[in-house]
Amino acid sequence: MLIVDTSGQLCPAPLIATKRALRETAVGESFQVITDNRTSFSNISRFLRDNLTGFSFTESDGIWTLTVEKTDSTGEITDPSEYCTTDIPHFSKGNYIIVFSSDKMGEGDDNLGSLLINNFIRATKELDLLPDKMVFYNSGVHLVSDKSPVAGQLQELEKMGVTLLVCETCAKHYSIVENISAGILSNMFEIAHAMSSAGNIVRP
Amino acid sequence: MKVDLLDFVEAGGCSAKISPKQLEEFLKFLPVVSDPNILVGIDTHDDAGVYRVNDDLALVFTTDFFPPVCSDPYEFGQIAAANSISDVYAMGATPVIALNIMMFPSTLLPLEVYASILRGGADKASEAGLRIIGGHTIEDNPPKYGLAVIGYVHPERIIANSAAVPGDLLILTKPIGTGVILAGQKLKMAKDEEIREAKALMKSLNAAAAGVMQKFGVKAATDVTGFGLSGHALKMARAGKVTLEISLASLPLTGGAYRLADEGCIPGAAFRNLDFVEDETFFADDLDYNLKMLSMDAQTSGGILMCVREDVSDEVVSALREEGMTASVIIGKVMEKGEKHLRLVNNA
DSSP, X not given: OEEEEOXXXXXXXXXXXXXXXXXXXXXXXXXXXXXXXXXXXHHHHHHHHHTTOOEEEEEETTEEEEEEEXXXXXXXXXXXXXXXXXXXXXXXXXXXXXEESSSSOSSSOHHHHHHHHXXXXXXXXXXXXXXXXXXXXXXXXXXXXXXXXXXXXXXHHHHTXXXXXXXXXXHHHTTOXXXXXXXXXXXXHHHHHHHHHOSEEEOO | OOOOGGGGOSSOGGGGSOOHHHHHHHHTTSOOOOOTTEEEXXXXXOSSEEEEEETTEEEXXXXXXXXXXXXXXXXXXXXXXXXXXXXXXXXXXXXXXXXXXXXXXTTTSOHHHHHHHHHHHHHHHHHTTOEXXXXXXXXXXXXXXXXXXXXXXXXXXXOBTTOOOTTOEEEEOSOBOHHHHHHHHHTTOSOHHHHHHHHHHHHSXXXXXXXXXXXXXXXXXXXXXXXXXHHHHHHHHHHHTEEEEEEGGGOOBOTTHHHHHHTTOOOHHHHHHHHHHGGGEEEXXXXXXXXHHHHHOOOSSOOEEEEEOHHHHHHXXXXXXXXXXXXXXXXXXXXXXXXXXXXXXXXX
16 A cells, blocks of 8 residues: 655645545555644645545554545545544543533623623633533523524534533423534433433533 | 745745634634724724724724745845735725834844845835835744835725625635745745746735725725635625625636645645635535635735625726736625625636
8 A cells, every 4th residue: 555654744745745645546545644743634634525535544642644545536425424523533521511501601791691601612612621411401402503603613512522412391492493403302301310420510 | 145035934924824713712802992983993804903083084004924935035025015015905095104024033044134125125115105114123033024004094985894785796806826836836846937926916016906996986895815715705704794605717816826736735724714714604516626725725915805886897807907907807796694604606
């Protein structure tokens, strides 16, 4: 198998090498690309995903090895969500869950409360340890509606491996069942179980 | 001693800009300044700030600086200055005074290099009728250069990035692809004549564009730099609460840009910009991948993207071409705000 070692090279040189290898490889065959640069790794992955080219990768000590299989370029993408998770390196989850009982954070001005809770969700993504689960009930369910400004962030958290439990009774009450864009509709038994078995409960 | 400034840099020109996504996160934490005389502030992410002095005079204030984009110090000075002044033109204003901003490693590079960069900047400023009346230099490697520029405009004739109106057509005044060419230059993949063409583009002032926009009463424009055509179009769409549709097949490209992109010479900044726009962008299924990435390519001293009433759009294009902006072309349109702020399609 062709191995393209781009160690020490900076963007876009590794991408150029990948593209060249892709051109030289016959359909059905594979090659490997090695890079020691995180940005180059993420750009190559992005390029491959955009061009519906399947690949897998391993990482050790800051060296990424991508194994790329050249498929027929007209080939169907198998499952897009599969690709979305591949470039997200092992996120660690902590022994805690976050409970959203409202679509606002704190008491006071409602606009401020909305802003704060949105910022909280954005910040959650950056935490060293992600929550094991996030639970949404009462007006908290609005956060996972497709009209929520953080719907995309929550979908990403879900892809990063966080379980999002959304109270179905609440979604029905606010008539937004059709709009729920992240998480799984859940019942009070499941929610009670998640809360009672969590190491810590964080309530923003 | 012949100095090649490119030996000193990794990311040159507007590619060296911080990621737009990160920038937005940081800017959120700045206090909001409220003053009725601030006509254009930080909130709309426009090219420059605008302050009303009185009913007839507003000051346009902007700064921009970056590491070398070419080997020759004099040419680097010209390009950096043209790029800094461009923000003033994008607001429809006339540049008047400026300050030099320079970071320079005086122990690594001869001072003639320093002088050449400043001379390039001064010559470009004088071409723009701009007076450089001071500046500031600190020790730093790699070198960086740019201007802080003040221009003036009548408060009612400000051209903002927030004034796009559905039905307007989009006109772009310079070809795109300079980021790709600069990366190709560093990797010795770009041909000499391609580099020359890109440098000429980066050196050229957007002064004519400002004049034409004022003549035809254009209200909305922005200059295309580090966030790429798509990034700046998205900022414009957000600020104006509209949707911009760009037809990629109509994009003017600088020579060699497509070939280099096709060889994979796509700088990291383009991926950063893609990351920034994708949540709010509709991508047509049949998009050409290279054109898509070129629309993300960080431009140094790029063209003006303006929104023009449909009935005068052909006249505006002709006027721009007569003024020497020969690549000027209609590349898309402004629509009512749809599901996404930006639509990238092959053909309109």
